[in-house]
Amino acid sequence: MKRTWLLLLLLAFLGLRGGWFPAAGLCQDGMDVMEERRLAMVAEQIEARGVSAPRVLEAMRRAERHLFVPDSQVPFAYDDRPLPIGHGQTISQPYIVALMTELIRPQPPFKVLEIGAGSGYQAAVLAELVEEVYTVEIIAPLAKWAEARLAAAGYENVMVKQADGYYGWEEHAPFDAVVVTAATPHIPPPLIEQLKDGGRMIIPVGSRFRVQQLVLVEKEKGELTTRNMLPVRFVPFTRGDDAGVR
DSSP states (O other): OHHHHHHHHHHHHHHHTTOEETTTTEETTTHHHHHHHHHHHIIIIIGGGTOOOHHHHHHHHHSOGGGGSOGGGGGGTTSSSOEEEETTEEEOOHHHHHHHHHHTOOOTTOEEEEEOOTTSHHHHHHHTTSSEEEEEESSHHHHHHHHHHHHHTTOOSEEEEESOGGGOOGGGOOEEEEEEOSBBSSOOHHHHHHEEEEEEEEEEESOTTSOEEEEEEEEETTEEEEEEEEEEOOOBOOOTGGGTOO
């Protein structure tokens, strides 16, 4: 009897908090609670900070961030912060995902290259907005994770490749836009070459121990222009030897 009362108290506590039951894959009140949190995230963390493109805001409302984090992080999926996804990597803060997406000005016919698939969340947001997404992840378990999560979420227009993202994905170039989700000391030349004329790239530039800048790169008639958008902190760009890739 005592155990029963303890269990009921625990369930009541979880219910008040919109608790999550990983084994069932559902929150206490079904998807309604997660949807409510997602809508609040967009309104309070993203739109309130100046991201205004209607299609980007709608994509952020539709892409279910809680599907792209480990079970232990699901209760925090719509918090205003990055979250760990294992292997020393993180899923970016929702505002940064939205801002980077808005800055490339995605259009329905676009073909977009993402470097650093991570958990697959940024690719999911892009997939809501463009025709094709090609995402490269150097860490094999994360590449498998992202591919499985994207497929389970119903995204059929995302292709995942396990490889060194420094070299992009040449066979599918050129790309209308490139999104890089790890900080690199310089912009990799192959990514510049694979960016279509008139295209945009968003990339964090800098080292792990210094202030990084989120840089917008525009390519016009073969010439590049760059603009520092804001200081950021991303995980470092991993190369082949660092990830055990040869």
